[in-house]
Amino acid sequence: MASPALHINKPNYSSTRIVSPLKVSIDTSAAVEIIETIYFDNSAAEESNTTRLIGTLLGTCSDDGNVTIKNAYIVPHKEEDGELIFEESHHFSTFQLYKRSNPELQVVGWFSTIDKLDMYTGLLHEFYSKFSPSNPQILLTLKYRNENNEIITPILKTYISGPVGLPASSYLSHSLGLDKTGAFAFVGIENEIIQSKSESTSLKYINKAVNNENLLTSITSNSELQQLETELKNISNLIQILSEYCSKVANGEIKGDEKVGQVLLSALKFKLSDNEINDLKLKLDTHINDTLLIEYLSSCIQQQLELSSKLTNFILPEDALK
Template structure:
């Protein structure tokens, strides 16, 4: 009904039944892959000296459970001053079209920025990406590089919610969303190399040795936990127990038949052949030099 006298009351419209299914669902979890993270860091390192922060587009997939998976990203040209903020939308859409040809499943899910400052300009950029994501809420990843004094490095994820009786693009509140770093098993060796002190890639045998040390350390931790539970020092977790039963209850027939030994012999043979080819190439190059002289 209409409001008679001027007041601070807010008119709330009743939502018809059955229309809730069309409402955008707030993500329950945001997972960030290493490729996207390294792309953001590379963009930050290549920024101009006058830029305080960089922004870009996040690409990934969504599932029915509300989880958003950030798989990749690309930089977006933008200009930010005390008076205005401008984003090169044509460049942004061209980059997305090129990326979509290679990865047709990945769609725009939001944007990223470096630093932890969420201001009016962030709200305007969030409003732009909300239009790009359609019926889904746009995800904002804020990466704090930790280069500023008193700031700790870290990653946070947000979604926006409008504020006010008559919401405006520059008026919104950023609501935190759970965010975690996730990578596949095939990417573990590359991440271990990047986080290690070694500046050169490890050989196959060195990689195998490091993997065996890691597995041995994990088995020692599991064995220590099981002994603590059996002795009554620690209360057992049913979820951990079921996970251990599923893991160690797997079929070990291939291992008993010598599958691991055969795989190890294949690895050693490949390493030996690689060294042999390298030696042959070096001998051939030296013979060519002697013949030429």
């Protein structure tokens, strides 16, 4: 018996200039800007499920089709009585301001603060696709409320689209009088939030303030050796958790995840050579020796200053003038 389900694959574009994205990467700064838009929603609680804010996504597209979202900004709009009012002038003027500071940026899509696809979604997507025909546009949705209208951890989803049915510009569509405005099929696409090592380290230490009653934390109080010790303890804890997970999977207590298995397999195949291990040990020993030397020199300088202050007290004023 044939399945009644409708299966939609990732759209393939006929134009050689358009490459369907393989993955969408979101910079942490852009993710914060998108999540921050929910605080601009001043609608009443009972209307929060039907209202939304939309905006433009700026970023870059690589030759292999991957899209990186680097900035985002809100575009004012209204949805009243089945009509959509979109302020195009604000969109273009703001884009030109971003373009002056970073010429590499281009419009890569748009975002919405609700995760539902409605009649306006196709219209908005058609607008962004019309002015960026060389690149497929990304739709990013932000879900921050559950079914009970309670605030939850924001969930970011990305979609790629393809036209459904006959093109709007085809002769047959015009002859039949078909209105093809906003006719798109949206398919989910993988995305990830990327961050630099400095951002990851800073956020990790700032997050310690959550566990304190005064919501304060000290970053500069930890020396490099203490930070290294903390990181090694975290790695040891992660290895312990991973070991327990593998044991449960091997014993049949839980079902293993294929993605976790692939990552583990690739990690186990990686092995440092003897030269790399010796080089790592040498760099670590050199770093430790440098740190100890700096601490020793600072201690000597402190002792010299204390000794100088004590000797100064024993010199009489008339002797100091000689």
